[in-house]
Amino acid sequence: MFDDYNFYDSLKKIGVKLQEWLDAIILNLPNFVLAILVFVLFLILARYLSRVLDRLLRIRIKQVSIRRMIIKVLKLVVVLIGFFVALGLLNLDKVLTTVLASAGVVGLAIGLALQGTLNNTFSGVILSFLPEIQIGDWIETNSYAGQVIDINLRNIKIKQSDNNYVIIPNSKIVEEPFKNFTSTPRSRVILDCGIAYSSNLEFARQLTLETIEKIFPPNPNEEVEFMYTEFGDSSINFVIRFWTDVTNNRDILRAKNIAIIAIKKAFDANHITIPFPIRTIDFSNNLSLNKPESDQ
Known part of the structure; x- marks a missing residue:
């Protein structure tokens, strides 16, 4: 119960x-x-x-x-x-x-x-809003240079001139400086050269300026600059700076190649020598160890 x-x-x-x-x-x-x-x-x-x-x-x-x-x-x-x-x-x-x-x-x-991963993620978000770097741009950063192929939440993929890919974490791009060749349509190219001491410096300067201005005509507010820089061991050295259209590093190399060929042709036609170092070997040796000893 x-x-x-x-x-x-x-x-x-x-x-x-x-x-x-x-x-x-x-x-x-x-x-x-x-x-x-x-x-x-x-x-x-x-x-x-x-x-x-x-x-x-x-x-x-x-x-x-x-x-x-x-x-x-x-x-x-x-x-x-x-x-x-x-x-x-x-x-x-x-x-x-x-x-x-x-x-x-x-x-x-x-x-x-996930501290490191989140750092790269937030860096990727920051990079996506930066107008200074976009997909297709040619950049130079962290000792690498190439075209930006992709920007994702972890890294940036760039394609170098040798056709190899480099993967760089987003935080490295945000924390380190980078150079963007595509952000400006025009860039200054710097070329170093030298002429023989016997050359007419004024004539060589004018000839070089005319040659470069003919191939790379400057826009308004641009100027082709020629400056002698030093007395070298075998030449008087100069630097010439001119403007051209540049979107990647290859454009700079192409402009230098064209300028070097044109300057060499102009110098050859006007008998201006681009010297190279010459070594003179003196075989005379008055202190030869094989010299016979004098009679005592």
């Missing part, structure tokens, strides 16, 4: 508990429905904002991987806001506090574990 009493008492308690839960569900049903509707609205809002952001990013960012990452972050932020608003409508303040605390701890742990 005692067991029957305990059994019926347990059933009664379970019934009371279920009745309390049912009452709580009925009382909170409007809030529950409202929370679901709010969360669905935030999902729709996240999708709409992602499409708008994608259209805006296509104007500024060519890198597909960067655009996708930014859109995913936006979606995540909007969905999380909707999730927290829904929890607030359900009066789950304790659950909301626990979720936020757990997210903070997990975020801190992930940030410490």
Whole structure:
């Protein structure tokens, strides 16, 4: 009889508990429905904002991987806001506090574990908004030079003139200086040379200027510059600086090649010598070890 009493008492308690839960569900049903509707609205809002952001990013960012990452972050932020608003409508303040605390701890742990990766990721985002470096540009950085093929969340891929690829972490690009040949349509080319001491310096200077200006005509506010720099061992050295269209390092090499050929032809036609070092060997040796000793 005692067991029957305990059994019926347990059933009664379970019934009371279920009745309390049912009452709580009925009382909170409007809030529950409202929370679901709010969360669905935030999902729709996240999708709409992602499409708008994608259209805006296509104007500024060519890198597909960067655009996708930014859109995913936006979606995540909007969905999380909707999730927290829904929890607030359900009066789950304790659950909301626990979720936020757990997210903070997990975020801190992930940030410490992926410190280097996150550094490269944020650097990639920064690079994607920099107008100074874009896909297709020819850059020189970290002792490498080449055309930018891709910018992703981890690194930059450049193709060197020897057709090999170099992968450089994004943080290296952000922290180190880089030179962009494509950012300016014109660049100054510097060429060093020398003439014999017996040459007419004024005539050689005028001939060189006329030769270069004929091949590389300067634009307004540009000037072909010729300066003698030093008395060398076998020549009087000079430097000539002129302007040309440059988008990569190959254009500079091509301009130097054309200038060297033209200057050499002009000097040969006017009997101006480009000397080279000459060594004179003196075979006379008055202190030869093989010299016979004089009679004492």
